Amino acid sequence: MDFSMKNWFSEVNELWPGQSMSLKVKKLLWEEKSPFQHIQIFESETYGRVLALDGIIQCTERDEFAYQEMISFLPLCCHPEPKKVLIVGGGDGGVAREVVKHPLVQEVCQVEIDERVVELSKEYLPFMACGFTSPKLTLTIGDGFDFMKNHVGEFDVIITDSSDPVGPAVCLFQESYFSLMKCALRPGGIVCSQGGTYWTEMNQVKDTLTHCRSQFPVAGYAYSSVPTYPCGQIGYVIGSLNENTNLKEPTVIFSEEELEKMGMRYYSADIHRAAFTLPRYAANVLK
């Protein structure tokens, strides 16, 4: 039962032992070791262009919208007036592309630690890097922790678009990070972090949610389908400083026409509500 995966990219990682997603490679476009991570960009046979960091698929042209729309619009639509937004990470530009679509968002700050991801995305992943061109956006290259320490009480929504909790992103899943985000929020502010999948990382999901709950009176876990993430899905840990927030019910509801105009392919108010409904065993562990 050996398999020769010639010209395939296979994602093998100890975060999800014994399973591997592979994509057939048409052409490797770029590869380098930045000061922070191993960056690979390739053209795949059937998923368009792909960005991988440290051997883990971050986004593919075919399904990235599912993740970017959800990590952006779940928190944005829980906030009645998300005027000023901070994005931590998200160096490919995809989350910025989504956040600036929201008509109530006036100003977006983004802080990404690895300048090379931004530069390479601009060169090879224009469908995401287009997010950087918005006049609403100010991009800072640096450390999210340092940035937030200098921007206390400034943001309505903070979105953390990080890689998985190995390597440079480990600190973004700890309680101290949620505490720091809390300080950087305005009253009633909302945070949303990439939160892993309950299928392979239940303990990690539970820990992240516990950290969020320790700092925010309202917290929850939602998920969406993304074929090229482990187990075909990814989760979102969301917290609100407003104890009256019902995360499952969007505060801002867009019409079909508005969603169409914004080019939304995954997000809708119905998907927002359904995203918080977990399989029974996961609901019991995370309740």
Added chain:
Amino acid sequence: MDFSMKNWFSEVNELWPGQSMSLKVKKLLWEEKSPFQHIQIFESETYGRVLALDGIIQCTERDEFAYQEMISFLPLCCHPEPKKVLIVGGGDGGVAREVVKHPLVQEVCQVEIDERVVELSKEYLPFMACGFTSPKLTLTIGDGFDFMKNHVGEFDVIITDSSDPVGPAVCLFQESYFSLMKCALRPGGIVCSQGGTYWTEMNQVKDTLTHCRSQFPVAGYAYSSVPTYPCGQIGYVIGSLNENTNLKEPTVIFSEEELEKMGMRYYSADIHRAAFTLPRYAANVLK
């Protein structure tokens, strides 16, 4: 970017070109060519025992419950009184295991074309084959089409647990099959068929749903997360002869205590409702 997948089982198929799910193999337990298909059963490193037919993963010990519970309880809970149920396919026994749990189900007929799958499941996959031991069940080895022609107007619910629309299962996705099921149902009867994923097989999903709609006044598509199926999910095409059926709202709602007693790990009334909510682009294609 070549990868040596030594001791891995890799699922490469033209139904989902350019992508592949792999599971690390601990031990190959059995392999044979039956008159109908190539059967492989192996012990995996992290997903327990795995059944593959013609190179496609059918079920793993770790996540099969998600599929079996949903393909069974979605239709069963839409019917007010599912006394007599027919299972077409499902030779591993997993669907039978779920269907007989429902307290209103009195009698289950199952017709499976490949006796070897049943026999090998009994030997290697006892966690699913246990479904065959229920006194409610009568198993017939044979062709589902022939069986239904001889059982007109007999069933409240028909569940088609088939492999994908290649090889022996192609005919189970055609309009003539939905027409035959309609004849085998009692008034107000409900059908549920494995329906593929909108991520890779949108045309197939749409065709199957169209066939269902041509025969049933009420029809819909739901899906659940199953990590070892392509794109990490699988869909269900459901039709009802009762034009007042609201597929999204279960008719029979079990309490938490009842679900616990039945050993349900995925299904709940909330998951039932959420399963019909599609990402915006898929909802628009399948509406």
